[in-house]
Amino acid sequence: NAGVTQTPKFQVLKTGQSMTLQCAQDMNHEYMSWYRQDPGMGLRLIHYSVGAGITDQGEVPNGYNVSRSTTEDFPLRLLSAAPSQTSVYFCASSYLLPLTGGWNTEAFFGQGTRLTVV
């Protein structure tokens, strides 16, 4: 199993350009998310999806779009890149299973995409 695959691993964009970060998972997980990691701030949630056709905003959604047409894919689109979007981006997928007394869940992360906007 490949798990969660992100492409590209590295990207340099000019201010104003648009691009799509790809994310695919082969674990048949219902849930998928995009995070950005900035120094000293941990990871922050950009957008997430609880199933095909359903997406919602996280903590820092401005400047990003997502769609979820299939269970496997969850691309992140930068509409007009800005230097403030220079960051490392992580895609994650997760499951939710009932167990006695509660639930079982875990997030699996891709390798990350290092994006620089100049």
Next chain:
Amino acid sequence: AQKVTQAQTEISVVEKEDVTLDCVYETRDTTYYLFWYKQPPSGELVFLIRRNSFDEQNEISGRYSWNFQKSTSSFNFTITASQVVDSAVYFCALVPASGQGAQKLVFGQGTRLTINP
């Protein structure tokens, strides 16, 4: 609102010392999950442990142990007899339960741990 605080930005110790990474969380949910992830210099995120809020048992896995205390909203991580390979950034994270999956993790700021030979 959910919040996770890792007050220690950086820790540096000599190999074989024990080290504890602190994690304090805030949530109004009565059930929730807590996680620890390791990010080695190569950059990927490695899952270490998940703890459900209704399970307050501490856990030990080899040189790693976790102390979950609901009364103080803390979920601390201890590495015993540290090794150079433990050098990484460690993240504590929280997700509310109530039927939700881990699609909305709230991360702490991370603690950069350096183990010197």
